[in-house]
Amino acid sequence: xxxxxxxxxxxxxxxxxxxxxxxxxxxxxxxxxxxxxxxxxxxxxxxxxxxxxxxxxxxxxxxxxxxxxxxxxxxxxxxxxxxxxxxxxxxxxxxxxxxxxxxxxxxxxxxxxxxxxxxxxxxxxxxxxxxxxxxxxxxxxxxxxxxxxxxxxxxxxxxxxxxxxxxxxxxxxxxxxxxxxxxxxxxxxxxxxxxxxxxxxxxxxxxxxxxxxxxxxxxxxxxxxxxxxxxxxxxxxxxxxxxxxxxxxxxxxxxxxxxxxxxxxxxxxxxxxxxxxxxx
Amino acid sequence: xxxxxxxxxxxxxxxxxxxxxxxxxxxxxxxxxxxxxxxxxxxxxxxxxxxxxxxxxxxxxxxxxxxxxxxxxxxxxxxxxxxxxxxxxxxxxxxxxxxxxxxxxxxxxxxxxxxxxxxxxxxxxxxxxxxxxxxxxxxxxxxxxxxxxxxxxxxxxxxxxxxxxxxxxxxxxxxxxxxxxxxxxxxxxxxxxxxxxxxxxxxxxxxxxxxxxxxxxxxxxxxxxxxxxxxxxxxxxxxxxxxxxxxxxxxxxxxxxxxxxxxxxxxxxxxxxxxxxxxxxxxxxx
Numbered sequence: 001x002x003x004x005x006x007x008x009x010x011x012x013x014x015x016x017x018x019x020x021x022x023x024x025x026x027x028x029x030x031x032x033x034x035x036x037x038x039x040x041x042x043x044x045x046x047x048x049x050x051x052x053x054x055x056x057x058x059x060x061x062x063x064x065x066x067x068x069x070x071x072x073x074x075x076x077x078x079x080x081x082x083x084x085x086x087x088x089x090x091x092x093x094x095x096x097x098x099x100x101x102x103x104x105x106x107x108x109x110x111x112x113x114x115x116x117x118x119x120x121x122x123x124x125x126x127x128x129x130x131x132x133x134x135x136x137x138x139x140x141x142x143x144x145x146x147x148x149x150x151x152x153x154x155x156x157x158x159x160x161x162x163x164x165x166x167x168x169x170x171x172x173x174x175x176x177x178x179x180x181x182x183x184x185x186x187x188x189x190x191x192x193x194x195x196x197x198x199x200x201x202x203x204x205x206x207x208x209x210x211x212x213x214x215x216x217x218x219x220x221x222x223x224x225x226x227x228x229x230x231x232x233x234x235x236x237x238x239x240x241x242x243x244x245x246x247x248x249x250x251x252x253x254x255x256x257x258x259x260x261x262x263x264x265x266x267x268x269x270x271x272x273x274x275x276x277x278x279x280x
Numbered sequence: 281x282x283x284x285x286x287x288x289x290x291x292x293x294x295x296x297x298x299x300x301x302x303x304x305x306x307x308x309x310x311x312x313x314x315x316x317x318x319x320x321x322x323x324x325x326x327x328x329x330x331x332x333x334x335x336x337x338x339x340x341x342x343x344x345x346x347x348x349x350x351x352x353x354x355x356x357x358x359x360x361x362x363x364x365x366x367x368x369x370x371x372x373x374x375x376x377x378x379x380x381x382x383x384x385x386x387x388x389x390x391x392x393x394x395x396x397x398x399x400x401x402x403x404x405x406x407x408x409x410x411x412x413x414x415x416x417x418x419x420x421x422x423x424x425x426x427x428x429x430x431x432x433x434x435x436x437x438x439x440x441x442x443x444x445x446x447x448x449x450x451x452x453x454x455x456x457x458x459x460x461x462x463x464x465x466x467x468x469x470x471x472x473x474x475x476x477x478x479x480x481x482x483x484x485x486x487x488x489x490x491x492x493x494x495x496x497x498x499x500x501x502x503x504x505x506x507x508x509x510x511x512x513x514x515x516x517x518x519x520x521x522x523x524x525x526x527x528x529x530x531x532x533x534x535x536x537x538x539x540x541x542x543x544x545x546x547x548x549x550x551x552x553x554x555x556x557x558x559x560x561x562x563x564x565x566x
Contacts (some may be wrong), residue, residue, distance in 0.1 A: 043428065043456045090454070144323060164433040174323045175485050175525055201456045206529075240458040245528035245550060247488070252554040258561045267528050271535035277561055278541065 003163050004031040004054050004085070009219075009262035010062030011049055023049045025218040026063070034264070036196045038190045038206035038226075042240035047199050050215070051167050053198070055085040068162065083112075086156030090168040092148035094143075101143075101151055102127065102136040109158040120252040121157075125155040129192070130184050146177025150184055157188075163195040164188065171201065182208065203230070203244045207265045214239060214264060246270035276278035282310035282346075282375070283445060283477050284366075289343035291329050303329035305501040307343075311479070312408040316471055318488035318509075319481045321498030322523050327481055331447050334479070335366035347445075350512065364393055367443030371450045373434030377422040381434045382413070389441040408433075410470045412462070414564065428459040429552035432466070438471065440467045446470075450565055452487060460484075464491055483497065485527045489548040497522065510546040 007035040011024040023046045026199045031037050041047045053065045068084055070077040087136050094137040098104035102141065109119045127133045130150040135143065137166055140151055147167055156164060168179040182205055188194040198209060206212050212229040214222035216239050222229050228237070233251045243251070250264050250273070260277060264270045284407060288305045294300050304326040311317055320328045332338040333345050336352050336359040344351050352362045363537075370376065379385040386407055390400045409417060411432040421428055432453070438446065448467065452460040468491055471478050482488050488495055488509070495512040497505040499522045505512050508565075512519070516534045518528045526534070533545045542559070549555045 042458050043426070109489060168454075176322055178522065217546060240456070244456045246532055248550045249529055249532060249553055249557075252550055253561065256554065256558050257560070260561075267531035267535055270532045271539070274532075274536060274561065275539055275541070 001035045002030045002066070002233055003033040003035075004197070005029070005066040006050065006053065006060075006063070007066070008063035009053060009060045009065060011046075011053070011058060011060055012101070021115040023218050024053075024060070027218070027220055027221075029213065031163075031195065031197060033188075033195055034193045035210045035211060036186070037198070037211045037213060038197045038209035039197060039213045039215060040201070040206055045215045046218040047215050048167050049218075051087070051165050051197065051199055054163075054165055055087055056081045057087075064144075083159055084161055086161035087161055088149070088152050088164065088166045088169050089157055089172050092152055092172070095152040095155070096140045096148060099141075100136075101132065101138050101140055104140055104151060104220070105154045105158050106124045107243055108155055109113045122153075122160070127158055129157055129188065130154045144177055145173045146180040147179065148171060149181050149229070153181070153184060153188075156198075161194075163197065165197045165199075167199045168201065169198070170205065177188055178202070178205075203242050207244055226265055230265060231263040262274055281303060281313050283313040283348060284311040285309075285346040285349070286330070287309075287329070287346065287383035289333060289340050289345065290332065291338060292341050293329075304333075305499075307503055309496065309503060309506055310325075311477060312478055313357065314475050316468075316478045317492045318363070318492030318495045318515060319479060319498065320483070320485065320488055320524060321504075321505055325498040326501040327498045328449065331368070331449065331479065331481060333384045334445070334447060335368050335558065336362045336367070353421045354456055362439050364389075365450075366447065367438040367441050369435050369438045369446070369451060371407075371453060372431075373438075373451075374422075374427065375435055378432060378553070379422055381419050382408075382425070382446075383418040386418075386440050389437055393441060403440040404436075404443065407436035407495055410439055410473070411436045411466055412469045417550045424425060428455060428462065430454070430458075431463070435463075435466075438497075442474075443476065444476045445479065447481070448482045450483065451480070452482065460487065469493065484549075485525060489527055497524070499523075509548065512550045514544070514546040516545050 006027045006029045009027040012020040012022045014020040017104050027050055039047045056078045056114055059072055065072045066082045079102050096104050097107055102123050105123045106119050127136055130153050132150050140148055155229050172179050174203050185196055189196045200206055207226045212226050213220055230243055230247045244262055244265055246267050250260050255261050264273055286307055286309050289304055291304045292302050319327050331377055333340055377385050383404055384403045387400050390403045413432055454465050492509055504522055515531050516530050519526050521544055529550055530545055530548050533543045533547055536543050543556055547556055
C-alpha cells in the first residue's frame with residue numbers, strides 16, 4: 001500500500017507583480033508503507049517543498065497529493081493527514097517549545113485532547129523509542145544537538161504517526177549527534193515499521209535507506225536502491241551531488257581496468273572486494 | 281615563523297561551582313604564519329574554547345596567548361586591536377547579519393576600525409569579490425539572498441578587516457555539497473591571494489583533508505595530535521579511538537592493512553588511494 005503519493009505535482013510560489021517561481025514541475029512518486037526512502041538533491045531542487053506537500057503544509061498548484069489515499073486538497077483531510085505524517089526539521093532549537101523534556105513531548109498529544117493517562121503512556125513510550133527516558137526531567141536547552149533532535153522526534157512519535165518526514169535532521173549536528181539520530185530513525189523503521197522519508201545532503205545517510213530518490217529542478221530524476229543510484233557517479237556529479245567515497249574509489253579503479261563491482265557503498269564492502277581481487 | 285603561540289593554556293568554566301568543567305587543559309602549540317590549520321575534535325573536546333582565546337574573547341585562567349610574540353593580554357585595553365588582527369567567523373555567521381544592505385554589513389568591521397570612506401569602499405568591494413558575491417547584490421537586503429550567499433556575505437565582513445589570522449568555525453555546516461565546495465575553494469583562493477593564516481574548525485575529515493596543511497586534533501581539552509595531514513591520517517586507529525571518523529577512503533585502506541595488505545593508510549583522497557591500489561591490483565594492464 002502507498003503511504004504517500006504524488007501525482008504529477010506542480011507547485012510555484014507567486015508573489016505580487018513578479019513572475020511565478022516554479023519549484024515543482026511534475027513530480028510523480030509513490031512511497032510504500034513501511035519503506036525508508038532518502039531524498040537527495042542540491043539546494044533549490046524542490047525536495048523540501050515536496051516534503052511540505054506530504055503533510056499538507058503546501059497544496060499543489062497542479063496535480064494531486066495523496067496521504068493514505070486522502071487528498072491534501074480537501075480541507076477536511078488536513079488534520080487527519082498531519083496526525084499520520086509527522087515532520088522533523090533541520091534546526092532542533094526551532095522545534096522545542098517547552099522547558100522540560102517530557103512536557104515538550106506531551107505538547108502534541110495534549111492538543112489532541114487525550115485523557116491524561118493516555119498522554120502519560122504515549123510520552124513514556126515516545127521517550128523510550130528515542131532512548132531519552134533518562135532525560136525526561138531535563139531542560140531541552142541544556143541537551144546536545146543530537147539529543148534535542150531525538151526529543152523533536154519523540155514529540156512527533158507521541159502523535160502516533162504512520163510516517164516520519166525528516167528534512168535534513170542532521171545538518172546542524174556533529175558526527176556523534178548524526179549517528180544518534182540516524183540510529184533512532186533506522187530502529188523506528190526496522191522495529192516499528194514506521195515509514196521514513198529522509199531528506200539529506202549526506203550520501204552515507206542515504207546509503208542506509210531502502211530506496212534513494214534524487215531530485216533536480218523540481219522533478220524526480222533518479223530513483224532506485226542506493227546501489228543502483230550511487231553506481232551512476234557521473235550523473236550524480238553532474239547533478240551537484242557527491243558519491244560515497246568507497247563507491248568513487250571503485251569507480252576510479254574500474255576506470256583503470258580493475259574488475260571490481262560498481263555498486264559498493266561502505267569501506268567494508270570495498271575492502272572485501274579488493275581483498276578478493278588480490279587473492280585471485 | 282609562529283604568528284600565534286599558545287603557552288600552557290588552561291580554561292575552566294564555572295570554577296568552584298558544581299558545574300566546574302576544565303574545557304582546555306595545559307595546551308601549548310605554535311601556529312605558523314601563512315599556514316592553513318585544520319582543527320578537529322568532537323563536541324566538547326575544547327576546540328571552540330581554544331579558538332576563542334586566540335582573539336581574546338576568552339581570557340586564559342592559566343597560560344598565555346602570543347600574537348607576533350606579544351602576549352595579547354599585555355595591555356587589556358588594546359584587546360580590540362587583537363580582534364581586528366585575528367578575525368573570527370562564527371558558526372552560522374549568516375544569523376549575525378543585521379544591516380539593511382549587504383554593503384553596510386560588510387562595511388561594519390572596517391568602519392569600526394576607523395578607516396576612511398574610500399578605504400572602506402575599497403575593502404568592501406574587494407572582500408565581496410573574494411567570496412564571489414556580485415556587486416549587484418551589495419545593495420540588496422540580506423533577506424533577499426540565498427543561504428549560501430548570506431554565509432559568504434558574513435565571511436566577507438570579517439575578511440574586509442584584513443586580519444592577519446582568519447578563524448572559521450564550521451564554515452560549511454548545513455550546506456549542500458555544491459555549497460561546501462564553493463566555500464572551501466573560496467577560502468583556498470583567499471589564502472593564496474593574501475597569504476593570510478587560516479584556521480578552519482570542522483567536523484568534516486574530508487574537508488580538512490582537502491584543504492589543510494596541518495591538522496590539530498583536540499580531545500578531552502588537550503592536544504591529541506598536531507601534524508601534517510598525512511601523518512595524522514596514518515594514525516587512523518587512534519583517531520577512531522578518540523571517536524573521530526576518518527575519511528571513508530582511509531577507512532578502506534585501514535581495513536586492508538588490518539587484513540595484512542601492505543598499504544599506506546595516510547592516503548585520504550580517492551585519487552591517492554586509487555594510485556596505491558592500482559599497483560597492487562594490476563589495473564591498466566600492469
